[in-house]
Amino acid sequence: xxxxxxxxxxxxxxxxxxxxxxxxxxxxxxxxxxxxxxxxxxxxxxxxxxxxxxxxxxxxxxxxxxxxxxxxxxxxxxxxxxxxxxxxxxxxxxxxxxxxxxx
Amino acid sequence: xxxxxxxxxxxxxxxxxxxxxxxxxxxxxxxxxxxxxxxxxxxxxxxxxxxxxxxxxxxxxxxxxxxxxxxxxxxxxxxxxxxxxxxxxxxxxxxxxxxxxxxxxxxxxxxxxxxxxxxxxxxxxxxxxxxxxxxxxxxxxxxxxxxxxxxxxxxxxxxxxx
Numbered sequence: 001x002x003x004x005x006x007x008x009x010x011x012x013x014x015x016x017x018x019x020x021x022x023x024x025x026x027x028x029x030x031x032x033x034x035x036x037x038x039x040x041x042x043x044x045x046x047x048x049x050x051x052x053x054x055x056x057x058x059x060x061x062x063x064x065x066x067x068x069x070x071x072x073x074x075x076x077x078x079x080x081x082x083x084x085x086x087x088x089x090x091x092x093x094x095x096x097x098x099x100x101x102x103x
Numbered sequence: 104x105x106x107x108x109x110x111x112x113x114x115x116x117x118x119x120x121x122x123x124x125x126x127x128x129x130x131x132x133x134x135x136x137x138x139x140x141x142x143x144x145x146x147x148x149x150x151x152x153x154x155x156x157x158x159x160x161x162x163x164x165x166x167x168x169x170x171x172x173x174x175x176x177x178x179x180x181x182x183x184x185x186x187x188x189x190x191x192x193x194x195x196x197x198x199x200x201x202x203x204x205x206x207x208x209x210x211x212x213x214x215x216x217x218x219x220x221x222x223x224x225x226x227x228x229x230x231x232x233x234x235x236x237x238x239x240x241x242x243x244x245x246x247x248x249x250x251x252x253x254x255x256x257x258x259x260x261x262x263x264x265x
Contacts, residue, residue, distance in 0.1 A: 003110045011114045013206035017199040022125035024195035025188045034137050052151045056222035070247040074254035080175045081258035087179050
């Protein structure tokens with residue numbers, strides 16, 4: 001059985017849905033950030049798969065994957081800084097207890 | 104044949120590690136599963152003949168982002184009572200399952216235009232010409248540099264002691 005584009009896209013979809021479920025249900029803010037990283041990785045897999053199966057000589061999908069990685073690095077740095085600031089103020093990172101901006 | 108075997112091993116490891124990230128109670132072990140998942144995704148990139156991206160995945164995700172996440176896990180140790188779920192467990196599972204069904208249905212029923220050519224095998228030089236040439240992506244590269252600088256400054260300002 002040869003591996004085609006569909007295999008990679010379905011793997012990417014499975015990984016994305018696992019990350020989505022985790023990001024929606026977990027209460028620890030660090031775990032939520034980790035699940036967002038999972039979702040970004042799933043998107044990267046599908047971009048690279050499209051790049052190597054549909055336009056194998058252009059590499060556009062791989063360039064997009066590099067930009068997704070750049071944004072993911074910036075996002076995780078700022079996100080963890082926010083989590084640490086919240087932890088310093090509230091001594092808690094449970095998203096059920098962080099409700100200062102709820103009205 | 105070897106490609107198929109590699110793909111299946113990497114796919115199973117990726118999905119199992121991702122399930123571990125979501126369902127393991129211990130936050131530190133979940134972070135370790137996340138690193139395993141990143142390494143397996145690098146293997147997936149190699150099966151797609153994206154060698155430069157696999158190296159970047161190892162350097163950036165396994166090397167830098169996981170260190171940041173483990174640092175955050177260590178700094179917030181006192182509150183760790185595992186990673187409990189909130190009340191949205193069943194609706195979130197339904198949403199994720201429906202989305203997965205829609206995605207798989209769409210992917211399997213779309214007639215993709217699979218190209219006949221084999222993908223480029225060393226991708227570093229073509230990627231560099233693509234990224235840095237005049238007609239390529241030089242402006243997004245510059246914007247990415249500014250974004251990273253802003254993120255570094257923002258992270259320092261947010262976490263600084265008063």
